[in-house]
Amino acid sequence: MSNAVNDSVDDSVDDGTIDISRRRLLGTVGAAGATGLLIGAAGGAGIAAAGDGSGTADASALTSVGATEVMFHGKHQAGITTPLQARGHLVAFDLAPGAGRKEAAALLRRWSATAKAVMAGRPSTGDTGIALDAGPSSLTVTFGFGRSFFDRTGLTARRPQQLDPLPAFSSDALDPKRSEGDLWVQIGADDALVAFHALRALQKDADGAARVRWQMNGFNRSAGATARPMTARNLMGQVDGTGNPKPTDADFDRRIFVPRGGQGAAGAQEWMAGGSYAVVRRIRMLLDDWEKLSLEKQEKVIGRRKADGAPLTGGSETTPLDLDKFGPDGKTVIPDNAHSRISAPEQNGGAAMLRRPFSFHDGIAADGTPDAGLLFVCWQADPLRGFVPVQRKLDRGDALSPFVRHEASGLFAVPGGAAEGEYVGQRLLES
Amino acid sequence: MSNAVNDSVDDSVDDGTIDISRRRLLGTVGAAGATGLLIGAAGGAGIAAAGDGSGTADASALTSVGATEVMFHGKHQAGITTPLQARGHLVAFDLAPGAGRKEAAALLRRWSATAKAVMAGRPSTGDTGIALDAGPSSLTVTFGFGRSFFDRTGLTARRPQQLDPLPAFSSDALDPKRSEGDLWVQIGADDALVAFHALRALQKDADGAARVRWQMNGFNRSAGATARPMTARNLMGQVDGTGNPKPTDADFDRRIFVPRGGQGAAGAQEWMAGGSYAVVRRIRMLLDDWEKLSLEKQEKVIGRRKADGAPLTGGSETTPLDLDKFGPDGKTVIPDNAHSRISAPEQNGGAAMLRRPFSFHDGIAADGTPDAGLLFVCWQADPLRGFVPVQRKLDRGDALSPFVRHEASGLFAVPGGAAEGEYVGQRLLES
Numbered sequence: 001m002s003n004a005v006n007d008s009v010d011d012s013v014d015d016g017t018i019d020i021s022r023r024r025l026l027g028t029v030g031a032a033g034a035t036g037l038l039i040g041a042a043g044g045a046g047i048a049a050a051g052d053g054s055g056t057a058d059a060s061a062l063t064s065v066g067a068t069e070v071m072f073h074g075k076h077q078a079g080i081t082t083p084l085q086a087r088g089h090l091v092a093f094d095l096a097p098g099a100g101r102k103e104a105a106a107l108l109r110r111w112s113a114t115a116k117a118v119m120a121g122r123p124s125t126g127d128t129g130i131a132l133d134a135g136p137s138s139l140t141v142t143f144g145f146g147r148s149f150f151d152r153t154g155l156t157a158r159r160p161q162q163l164d165p166l167p168a169f170s171s172d173a174l175d176p177k178r179s180e181g182d183l184w185v186q187i188g189a190d191d192a193l194v195a196f197h198a199l200r201a202l203q204k205d206a207d208g209a210a211r212v213r214w215q216m217n218g219f220n221r222s223a224g225a226t227a228r229p230m231t232a233r234n235l236m237g238q239v240d241g242t243g244n245p246k247p248t249d250a251d252f253d254r255r256i257f258v259p260r261g262g263q264g265a266a267g268a269q270e271w272m273a274g275g276s277y278a279v280v281r282r283i284r285m286l287l288d289d290w291e292k293l294s295l296e297k298q299e300k301v302i303g304r305r306k307a308d309g310a311p312l313t314g315g316s317e318t319t320p321l322d323l324d325k326f327g328p329d330g331k332t333v334i335p336d337n338a339h340s341r342i343s344a345p346e347q348n349g350g351a352a353m354l355r356r357p358f359s360f361h362d363g364i365a366a367d368g369t370p371d372a373g374l375l376f377v378c379w380q381a382d383p384l385r386g387f388v389p390v391q392r393k394l395d396r397g398d399a400l401s402p403f404v405r406h407e408a409s410g411l412f413a414v415p416g417g418a419a420e421g422e423y424v425g426q427r428l429l430e431s
Numbered sequence: 432m433s434n435a436v437n438d439s440v441d442d443s444v445d446d447g448t449i450d451i452s453r454r455r456l457l458g459t460v461g462a463a464g465a466t467g468l469l470i471g472a473a474g475g476a477g478i479a480a481a482g483d484g485s486g487t488a489d490a491s492a493l494t495s496v497g498a499t500e501v502m503f504h505g506k507h508q509a510g511i512t513t514p515l516q517a518r519g520h521l522v523a524f525d526l527a528p529g530a531g532r533k534e535a536a537a538l539l540r541r542w543s544a545t546a547k548a549v550m551a552g553r554p555s556t557g558d559t560g561i562a563l564d565a566g567p568s569s570l571t572v573t574f575g576f577g578r579s580f581f582d583r584t585g586l587t588a589r590r591p592q593q594l595d596p597l598p599a600f601s602s603d604a605l606d607p608k609r610s611e612g613d614l615w616v617q618i619g620a621d622d623a624l625v626a627f628h629a630l631r632a633l634q635k636d637a638d639g640a641a642r643v644r645w646q647m648n649g650f651n652r653s654a655g656a657t658a659r660p661m662t663a664r665n666l667m668g669q670v671d672g673t674g675n676p677k678p679t680d681a682d683f684d685r686r687i688f689v690p691r692g693g694q695g696a697a698g699a700q701e702w703m704a705g706g707s708y709a710v711v712r713r714i715r716m717l718l719d720d721w722e723k724l725s726l727e728k729q730e731k732v733i734g735r736r737k738a739d740g741a742p743l744t745g746g747s748e749t750t751p752l753d754l755d756k757f758g759p760d761g762k763t764v765i766p767d768n769a770h771s772r773i774s775a776p777e778q779n780g781g782a783a784m785l786r787r788p789f790s791f792h793d794g795i796a797a798d799g800t801p802d803a804g805l806l807f808v809c810w811q812a813d814p815l816r817g818f819v820p821v822q823r824k825l826d827r828g829d830a831l832s833p834f835v836r837h838e839a840s841g842l843f844a845v846p847g848g849a850a851e852g853e854y855v856g857q858r859l860l861e862s
Contacts, residue, residue, distance in 0.1 A: 066655055130668045132664060135657070137653070223655070230564050233563060235624075291559055359624070364643045
């Protein structure tokens with residue numbers, strides 16, 4: 001089965017800049033099965049599972065868990081439009097005392113080499129063996145820079161305005177020790193040992209140059225757990241992600257990725273071309289309170305039916321909300337404070353962020369309440385046009401607010417993908 | 432696809448007591464795919480994946496992630512010989528103040544009804560919706576009683592001698608708050624949301640009758656991450672579980688399950704017929720220290736090759752250890768303190784326990800070290816002939832000891848499976 005030529009790749013959203021659409025499977029990859037998909041870093045949709053929603057995609061998704069490989073090189077970094085993986089690690093690092101731009105550049109070079117190897121199912125330097133036997137398993141590794149990174153590396157003058165601190169929200173209960181950080185890494189894979197293996201390898205690479213500031217674990221539905229690819233559910237039981245922009249939308253790239261030339265001062269962000277900004281929030285769900293609500297009340301809080309995610313105004317999951325429909329009681333069917341109304345793209349000048357979260361569950365607290373919720377990760381070309389206006393509106397009047405608590409927050413500049421021979425962030429750190 | 436008749440069940444180890452080998456798929460199960468397996472509670476081997484290791488088993492394992500259903504009713508409880516699942520929760524409860532035998536019986540009745548429903552992919556009472564869309568996903572729920580349970584329920588006279596406290600081991604650093612407990616529940620599933628859904632449902636059932644004492648999360652390789660079913664690896668990168676007894680072994684049942692009539696005083700354990708004893712240990716791995724060892728030193732600590740788990744004396748993973756083979760240096764090739772030598776079944780009167788662990792990773796501690804390791808769960812008819820003698824030997828001279836720390840411990844009597852119309856533990860609580 002090894003060295004099989006893979007012809008059944010998906011149709012990636014590739015502008016042709018870099019040839020990522022077809023390549024020969026490596027021996028180590030092919031060993032994991034002959035039916036693997038190759039996913040371009042710019043391909044796929046940020047929803048529950050691989051495939052296009054048709055019946056035929058199902059078999060591929062089910063038979064390619066281990067063999068599916070996501071490309072490291074590309075216009076964009078992997079892990080942004082890659083389909084949600086079953087397992088995720090988020091980890092922030094602070095540069096070690098004394099480490100500056102040179103050490104950061106060397107670290108990003110090591111990290112990029114490791115990410116490229118493990119995403120292809122190959123061993124890393126000094127490999128621990130934890131991922132042996134398994135295929136690439138859709139592993140992605142994504143690197144970002146926090147606001148403080150630019151001060152630490154003498155690059156303050158080149159810090160994008162988009163990294164200005166997020167405004168404070170009244171529902172925030174942020175723990176600074178679990179927030180922000182010089183560097184941020186997102187790891188996702190469809191196998192927990194493959195993901196852990198990557199985390200350990202990257203932590204080892206950082207030795208001496210950077211130290212872990214915080215680290216969180218998350219999960220999504222397993223590939224094949226549903227009969228066909230479906231929008232994910234969160235731990236409140238709600239279908240979550242219906243309104244996400246699709247890579248096939250005409251304005252998807254403009255909303256999610258930084259254009260060539262950057263925003264703001266001309267050329268100031270050229271190194272961010274093809275990049276995106278990630279807002280990361282640890283959103284604790286107060287599940288005991290939530291689950292005390294009747295199904296009817298839960299559905300009014302959200303404005304959608306729990307069973308299938310359809311708007312309370314009718315139709316199916318993808319039917320647009322009818323925000324102006326009134327019920328016999330003279331009130332809008334989708335309440336004025338319903339979460340789906342307030343966050344609706346049409347209420348916010350179009351969806352300007354791509355939500356790509358993991359659920360988390362860190363056990364049950366001493367009082368019996370689960371320490372569980374959403375590792376919310378959203379992607380946008382500009383957080384001031386993506387996350388911030390929506391969160392500001394939610395903060396004022398969202399019926400869901402009493403049931404969630406934002407416990408940690410991070411904002412990171414995620415550079416464009418590395419070209420062959422390049423490492424992530426090179427255009428910032430070496431020019 | 433719903434209501435499909437399933438004919439491709441695996442060959443379960445079924446003694447014919449209860450008809451668990453073939454049944455019509457429920458609508459809710461069939462909706463998750465037409466290729467589902469049904470696994471009898473007594474079927475399968477406690478290793479990495481479903482199937483018998485032949486090539487044909489692979490396709491089934493890969494296409495049945497969501498649809499595979501494990502039977503609740505059976506001679507034994509599910510989750511003992513069931514193939515390892517990708518996700519696991521261990522949770523211990525203490526009975527609430529004032530709760531006794533009557534409340535415990537009512538709780539086990541509720542728990543059994545919930546377990547039966549969610550294992551079949553059906554909703555539980557007051558369902559949260561978290562598992563909607565997904566199939567049963569090999570969910571198992573297993574119930575056990577701790578030593579203290581018998582005092583709390585006025586059943587001290589019927590407490591099996593096998594629940595006598597384990598001896599103290601020199602490598603123990605046990606946290607009593609995360610050890611033991613009146614009641615123990617093991618949850619496993621191939622989908623993280625399905626597992627969490629079951630955990631929440633069972634916690635809700637306990638409300639008023641029992642409170643969570645401790646709870647731990649674990650994981651194993653995802654179905655389909657490897658090209659064919661393989662023995663699992665642990666977070667040290669070692670193949671782990673090679674020497675496990677197989678359900679096809681002639682003496683498997685005698686070693687793992689309590690026989691009719693029980694041990695000790697005649698009839699004293701009749702309610703444990705078909706049951707087993709679970710030893711649960713949270714074994715922290717000191718991965719930073721471990722990974723500093725060279726591959727050669729790691730292999731000498733274990734006595735097996737890391738790449739494929741074969742003994743250092745040659746062959747493949749399943750080749751017996753040659754414990755008497757000497758190297759050119761005049762020493763045994765498998766060192767005298769090698770972990771595999773000390774724990775070898777042939778050194779301990781035959782393997783008398785079935786190891787069925789989950790790995791755990793609860794993040795990275797403040798000092799940068801991962802809080803990770805093994806949620807060791809082993810099953811045996813009698814812990815004094817299974818876990819205890821092996822652990823006593825390991826405690827004295829295992830080369831692996833400096834790299835692990837036992838942080839929590841539990842010992843639970845896991846009654847036999849419930850017959851149709853019965854709940855787990857009924858034979859103890861109502862007779």
